Structure formats: C-alpha cells, structure tokens
Amino acid sequence: MNRFVTFTPGVYSYRTMSAEKRGPATVKQVAAMAxxxxxxxxxxxxxxxxxxxxxxxxxxxxxxxxxxxxxRRNALAGSLRDRKTMMLGVIHGxxxxxxxxxxxxxxxxxxxxxxxxxxxxxxxxxTLCPKLQGQGIExxxxxxxFDGLIWYRSTTLPEEKRIIQESTLPLVVIHDPAPAEGGxxxxxxxxxxxxxxxAIDHLLxxxxxxxxFAIESVYLVGEGVLRRDxxxxxxxxxxxxxxxxxxxxxxxxxxxxxxxxxxxxTAVICWNDATAATVLRTxxxxxxxxxxxxxxxxFDSTIFCDTLTPxxxxxxxxxxxxxxxxxxxxxxxxxxxxxxSFNIVLPCGLDIRGSTAKV
Amino acid sequence: MNRFVTFTPGVYSYRTMSAEKRGPATVKQVAAMAxxxxxxxxxxxxxxxxxxxxxxxxxxxxxxxxxxxxxRRNALAGSLRDRKTMMLGVIHGxxxxxxxxxxxxxxxxxxxxxxxxxxxxxxxxxTLCPKLQGQGIExxxxxxxFDGLIWYRSTTLPEEKRIIQESTLPLVVIHDPAPAEGGxxxxxxxxxxxxxxxAIDHLLxxxxxxxxFAIESVYLVGEGVLRRDxxxxxxxxxxxxxxxxxxxxxxxxxxxxxxxxxxxxTAVICWNDATAATVLRTxxxxxxxxxxxxxxxxFDSTIFCDTLTPxxxxxxxxxxxxxxxxxxxxxxxxxxxxxxSFNIVLPCGLDIRGSTAKV
DNA sequence: TTGAAAGCGCTAACAT
DNA sequence: ATGTTAGCGCTTTCAA
Numbered sequence: 001m002n003r004f005v006t007f008t009p010g011v012y013s014y015r016t017m018s019a020e021k022r023g024p025a026t027v028k029q030v031a032a033m034a035x036x037x038x039x040x041x042x043x044x045x046x047x048x049x050x051x052x053x054x055x056x057x058x059x060x061x062x063x064x065x066x067x068x069x070x071x072r073r074n075a076l077a078g079s080l081r082d083r084k085t086m087m088l089g090v091i092h093g094x095x096x097x098x099x100x101x102x103x104x105x106x107x108x109x110x111x112x113x114x115x116x117x118x119x120x121x122x123x124x125x126x127t128l129c130p131k132l133q134g135q136g137i138e139x140x141x142x143x144x145x146f147d148g149l150i151w152y153r154s155t156t157l158p159e160e161k162r163i164i165q166e167s168t169l170p171l172v173v174i175h176d177p178a179p180a181e182g183g184x185x186x187x188x189x190x191x192x193x194x195x196x197x198x199a200i201d202h203l204l205x206x207x208x209x210x211x212x213f214a215i216e217s218v219y220l221v222g223e224g225v226l227r228r229d230x231x232x233x234x235x236x237x238x239x240x241x242x243x244x245x246x247x248x249x250x251x252x253x254x255x256x257x258x259x260x261x262x263x264x265x266t267a268v269i270c271w272n273d274a275t276a277a278t279v280l281r282t283x284x285x286x287x288x289x290x291x292x293x294x295x296x297x298x299f300d301s302t303i304f305c306d307t308l309t310p311x312x313x314x315x316x317x318x319x320x321x322x323x324x325x326x327x328x329x330x331x332x333x334x335x336x337x338x339x340x341s342f343n344i345v346l347p348c349g350l351d352i353r354g355s356t357a358k359v
Numbered sequence: 360m361n362r363f364v365t366f367t368p369g370v371y372s373y374r375t376m377s378a379e380k381r382g383p384a385t386v387k388q389v390a391a392m393a394x395x396x397x398x399x400x401x402x403x404x405x406x407x408x409x410x411x412x413x414x415x416x417x418x419x420x421x422x423x424x425x426x427x428x429x430x431r432r433n434a435l436a437g438s439l440r441d442r443k444t445m446m447l448g449v450i451h452g453x454x455x456x457x458x459x460x461x462x463x464x465x466x467x468x469x470x471x472x473x474x475x476x477x478x479x480x481x482x483x484x485x486t487l488c489p490k491l492q493g494q495g496i497e498x499x500x501x502x503x504x505f506d507g508l509i510w511y512r513s514t515t516l517p518e519e520k521r522i523i524q525e526s527t528l529p530l531v532v533i534h535d536p537a538p539a540e541g542g543x544x545x546x547x548x549x550x551x552x553x554x555x556x557x558a559i560d561h562l563l564x565x566x567x568x569x570x571x572f573a574i575e576s577v578y579l580v581g582e583g584v585l586r587r588d589x590x591x592x593x594x595x596x597x598x599x600x601x602x603x604x605x606x607x608x609x610x611x612x613x614x615x616x617x618x619x620x621x622x623x624x625t626a627v628i629c630w631n632d633a634t635a636a637t638v639l640r641t642x643x644x645x646x647x648x649x650x651x652x653x654x655x656x657x658f659d660s661t662i663f664c665d666t667l668t669p670x671x672x673x674x675x676x677x678x679x680x681x682x683x684x685x686x687x688x689x690x691x692x693x694x695x696x697x698x699x700s701f702n703i704v705l706p707c708g709l710d711i712r713g714s715t716a717k718v
Numbered sequence: 719t720t721g722a723a724a725g726c727g728c729t730a731a732c733a734t
Numbered sequence: 735a736t737g738t739t740a741g742c743g744c745t746t747t748c749a750a
Binding site: 124143 | 431446
C-alpha cells in the first residue's frame with residue numbers, strides 16, 4: 001500500500017493529509033502538494049548541488065509548493081538523523097555559581113564575545129547550559145544537543161579531570177591546559193609567564209629591582225600557582241636575586257605592610273586585580289603613597305582598574321582572542337578530529353595606568 | 360520477526376547488537392541488556408512516577424544495565440518526539456551587527472545575565488543565534504530547536520513587525536511594545552516616562568526650571584521618539600511652561616551651544632548617554648562649566664558614565680530585571696499560552712553622579 | 719506487568 | 735529521474 005495516498009500524479013490532495021497541523025509544513029506535505037515523494041523534496045530543497053538529479057520542471061513545482069506552504073526545515077529532525085547539530089555548548093560554572101556577563105569583571109563577557117564571533121563565523125550557534133540544574137556536564141556531553149563543548153573553568157577538581165579525559169565529545173577547556181592523556185581536547189590559556197615578564201620589564205624599566213609577588217595563601221591553587229611559578233621563573237631569568245624571598249604570601253591584609261617593608265620592596269606584582277586592590281587599599285591606609293613609594297601591578301586588567309585611585313596598571317589577558325580561538329579550535333576538532341590533545345597559549349598585554357612610577 | 364533479537368529472557372546478548380556504537384548507549388541497548396523492551400526502559404528511566412507500573416525487580420535490572428552501559432538520554436530524539444526542547448533562543452541583532460557583551464555599554468551583558476538567570480531557574484538553556492548567517496529569525500522561529508524566542512532589538516522595521524505578528528512561536532520582544540494584534544507575544548520595556556520623570560524631579564529639586572531635552576535629529580525614531588514624548592508629557596504634567604520649546608534637536612554639535620543659550624537652559628536631559636557625552640564635551644569646549652553652569656543627565660547609565668569628567672548623572676534601566684522578566688514571561692507563554700499579547704513595563708532608577716548641581 | 723507498533727521529520731541507500 | 739525502505743532514539747497508544 002502506498003503510504004502517500006496523494007501520490008496520484010497531478011492530484012493535489014495534500015489538504016487531506018492533516019487539516020490542522022501545528023507548526024510549519026513538512027517535507028511530506030510539500031511532497032504531497034507537488035505530487036512527488038519526500039525524497040525528491042529533500043533533494044531539491046536541501047540536496048547538495050552535485051548529485052541532485054531532479055528535472056528542472058519537478059524542482060520548480062517543489063519549490064513553489066514549499067513557498068506556498070511556508071516550508072521550513074526542521075533542524076531537530078535533521079540533527080537527529082545526521083548527528084550534527086551545529087550547536088556549541090558553553091559550560092561556565094565557576095565554583096558553585098555561574099559566570100556573569102556584567103559586574104566588576106569583564107572577564108566572561110569578553111570571552112563570550114570571542115566565542116560567539118568565532119562560532120557564528122562558522123555557522124554554529126552557542127548555547128549556555130545550566131550547570132547546576134541537574135544537567136551536569138556529563139549530560140551536556142552526551143545528550144546529543146551539541147557538536148562540541150567549551151568549558152570555561154577556574155578551578156580543577158580531580159573529578160573534572162576525569163570527565164575531561166573521558167569525554168567522547170570534542171572539548172575545549174579555557175584556562176587550564178588540556179590533559180596530556182585523552183584525545184580531541186584542546187586547552188586555551190594566556191601566557192602567564194610572558195604576562196609576568198612584561199610586568200617585570202615595565203618595572204625594571206622604571207628602575208625597580210626589589211620586585212615582589214603577592215598572593216593570598218588561599219589562592220595558591222590553579223592559576224595562582226601558575227602565575228607564582230611564572231614569576232619565579234622570569235625573575236630568575238632576568239637576574240633578580242633570590243626571587244623566592246620576594247614572594248609575599250598572606251592570609252590577612254594586616255600582614256602586608258610589615259612583609260613588604262621587611263623585604264624592602266619598591267614594587268609588587270599581584271596575582272590578580274582583586275588582590276592588587278586589597279594591597280593598594282591596605283598600604284595606602286598605612287600611609288604608603290602609591291605609586292611614589294610603592295608601585296603595584298595587577299593581573300587581568302578588569303574594568304575596575306580604572307575606578308581605583310590611582311588607576312591600576314595591570315596585565316591584560318587577550319580575552320576576546322582566547323574566546324575566538326577556543327571556538328575555532330572546537331570547530332576544528334569537530335570537523336577534523338585529532339588524536340592528541342593540544343594547547344593554545346596566547347600572549348598578554350600590559351595596560352599601564354597610574355599605579356606604577358619611577359622608583 | 361522479532362526486531363529485538365536479544366529478547367530471549369535472561370540471555371544478555373546485547374553485545375551482538377552493535378559492537379561499535381559511537382556515542383552513549385540507547386534505550387534499545389539498555390533494554391537488550393536488561394532483557395526487557397525499550398518501552399520498559401523508557402518507563403523506568405524517564406517515566407513520571409505516577410504511571411510507571413513496572414515491577415521493582417525489573418526496574419532494578421534496568422537501572423543497573425543503564426549504569427553499566429553509561430546510558431544518557433538523547434535529548435534530541437526526545438525533543439523531536441515531544442516537540443519540547445527546553446531551549447530558548449536569543450536573537451540579538453542590532454542594526455546590522457550583533458550586540459556585544461563587553462565594550463562601552465553593559466547593556467547586553469546585563470540583559471543576558473537576567474535572561475540566563477531566568478531561564479536556568481526554569482531549567483531552560485539559552486542559545487544565541489547568528490542572525491546574519493543566512494539563519495534569519497524566521498528560520499529560528501520554525502526550525503524546531505526552540506520552545507520560544509527572545510528578541511532584543513533597538514529598531515523597528517515594518518518587515519519585522521510583520522514577522523512578530525505572524526510568529527507561531529512564543530516570543531518576547533525587548534525594548535519595543537508587543538504589537539496589539541497577534542497573540543502569544545510579550546514586550547518588555549523600561550518605563551521611559553517614569554525615567555524621565557525622576558530625572559526632571561531631580562533637577563526641579565536642585566532648583567532648575569529651564570530644563571531641555573536633547574537628541575540628534577537622526578535618532579528621532581523608536582526609543583528616541585518614545586523618550587522625547589515622555590519628556591513632553593512629564594514636563595507638561597509638572598507645570599514646566601512650553602516644553603515644546605525646550606526641545607534641543609541637532610544635527611551637528613556646533614548647533615548645541617547657541618541653541619542652549621538662546622533658550623536659556625540651565626539643565627539638559629539627553630535621550631541617551633552617548634548623546635549626553637557629546638553635549639558635555641561640546642559645552643565644555645565652549646567654556647561652559649558642568650555642572651556649575653549647566654546640569655546634564657544621560658539615559659541608560661552605561662558604564663562609561665563614570666569615566667567622563669564630571670561623571671554623568673544618568674537614568675538607569677533595570678536591565679537585569681528586564682532580562683529576567685523577559686525569560687520568565689517567555690517560559691510563561693510556553694507553558695501557558697495566552698490569547699492576547701501583553702507588555703511588561705519596569706521602572707527606572709537614577710544614578711546621581713557629578714554632572715548635576717544646584718542652579 | 720510487559721510488549722509491539724507507530725511516528726516525530728529527515729535523508730542515504732538502494733531500487734526501479 | 736524518481737520512489738521505497740529503513741532508521742536516527744524516543745515514548746505513547748493499544749494490546750496481551
């Protein structure tokens with residue numbers, strides 16, 4: 001029995017198919033109206049130009065029917081069949097809350113601008129997934145909705161490492177390096193060492209030699225450790241004597257001024273802007289003038305650098321570029337899977353504001 | 360013939376089904392392993408507690424098989440069948456380019472924070488759709504991927520009005536009112552009249568009576584018109600004489616100072632922050648001191664208000680709230696469609712900075 | 719309590 | 735050049 005009851009050539013009984021269909025017309029309906037099979041409709045409307053093999057006459061009838069019926073391709077059905085959704089998922093849990101676009105830090109906003117630009121350029125949509133709503137990352141990884149995932153994270157839990165390694169989906173991790181094991185994962189990071197390097201160069205150029213690196217002990221994980229190690233490596237390379245002794249670890253701001261004075265520092269690089277703001281406020285409260293008596297450099301160049309007095313000189317991550325590269329790398333992994341994971345490391349800039357001066 | 364070759368009870372020959380399956384296991388595979396039909400698996404794993412009707416024994420076997428196989432529900436397949444995706448689309452074309460998260464204006468960033476919070480709260484994901492990549496809004500409306508759409512727009516083309524009216528999908532328009540005709544559409548706007556109202560009250564409180572409203576002629580469309588009309592209405596209501604004559608339309612900044620002086624204005628409300636910045640710069644260049652000789656108020660309270668000298672007093676839209684309300688309204692329309700369109704109008708605040716002072 | 723069948727909309731593979 | 739079949743993974747009848 002012919003399932004397409006309306007196929008009798010020339011007889012357009014498509015109206016009988018389903019008087020009250022919600023939503024847009026389907027290939028089946030267009031086929032009925034044009035008096036052809038759904039296959040032909042699919043070929044005319046979506047087939048790659050190469051192997052269409054449909055008579056021009058038929059094609060015209062099909063296109064007309066499609067137009068009349070207001071046909072739109074159902075992307076969901078196509079995706080299910082082709083296992084291709086043209087959607088990238090962004091997981092953006094940071095600790096226990098989601099990253100925010102607005103607020104003190106332009107971090108996530110700039111990153112997303114890059115991601116979206118990169119994705120759109122290749123025709124992919126970008127979806128923000130609720131991480132904490134029962135939809136864990138492992139669900140997002142395997143519920144079929146995404147061709148690939150971007151994971152913006154600031155901490156590395158062991159549990160997460162495992163998930164990343166076992167991912168079956170192309171994955172880009174922003175901030176952390178991709179795990180050495182496991183394929184089809186890319187990492188995108190800024191070059192902490194180079195970033196600390198330009199900060200130190202800037203200070204050396206201003207005549208400083210007693211340059212410290214400040215970080216709350218509690219932040220000695222993840223990025224904090226990376227930047228501290230970067231400081232040690234670069235300082236050593238630049239010939240700064242005994243950099244280990246220039247480290248300013250602290251638990252409470254009250255420890256800052258004594259430590260800075262006892263080490264005789266004239267400049268402090270802080271592991272991020274928030275810490276720099278703390279240092280700035282604290283030393284000022286203790287009567288030290290910035291930048292006259294102490295130069296301070298932050299890291300991240302968040303938007304509130306401008307709101308401090310004096311405005312904070314800070315190392316700037318190329319956030320938008322990082323987002324863009326992440327999206328591009330992900331599209332690459334999707335379209336050309338690779339065996340080995342790899343990392344993309346991007347150079348930082350230095351936004352010189354008012355918190356640094358000649359010694 | 361039994362399609363489920365492995366159904367012989369107790370015989371777990373699921374391995375024969377498909378030795379090399381990419382991606383996660385399916386209900387079929389779990390069924391084979393547990394020695395039941397896919398129907399039962401679906402019922403155990405996803406069925407609403409009410410009508411499950413499966414023996415506890417079987418249920419346990421199914422759950423174990425699911426765990427062993429690492430089963431994950433394929434959201435795509437479910438969505439296709441149920442016509443429910445739990446995804447909201449965000450169209451954010453502004454003129455010819457997409458809205459940006461970072462940059463001078465926190466506009467879109469704050470809006471998105473609200474949208475995402477609102478959506479996540481109800482378990483919906485949020486997808487940013489490329490508007491200009493051949494995927495017009497009409498495609499997004501009917502490709503089956505979204506349960507509803509949020510359209511963030513700053514201009515109103517007639518063509519777009521038509522699309523909105525004819526939308527078959529629940530739709531929320533941010534910025535413009537929902538068209539009177541056509542159902543299941545909501546509009547979200549800030550209360551321009553109330554916003555202008557608090558600006559005027561602030562100025563009246565400072566002793567000003569010669570209060571103008573400035574806008575480039577070219578912006579006398581959409582929101583610009585709404586705010587001008589709001590100014591006229593409020594000014595009239597507050598008893599400011601002849602408000603029509605306090606309007607400062609201009610094509611070039613050079614027209615500003617002569618107009619302001621000829622009208623004898625002591626304060627100017629500008630239709631948005633960018634225009635306010637132009638007015639500020641121009642009058643200062645002409646030797647007028649702000650706020651001593653002229654008070655200036657902007658509209659939108661964008662982040663660069665703080666970077667001007669003096670910092671700009673400005674009417675603030677409740678952007679995050681607007682986004683949140685938009686998402687909630689959309690979820691409402693999805694889950695409980697309404698016949699008539701409606702609008703949500705939210706009150707503005709006034710961020711008082713340094714550009715206003717006693718007359 | 720459990721299973722078979724059917725179909726969401728699409729298209730590649732295989733006829734004709 | 736065009737049509738039939740089958741199946742992506744899921745779940746809701748309906749039947750046993």
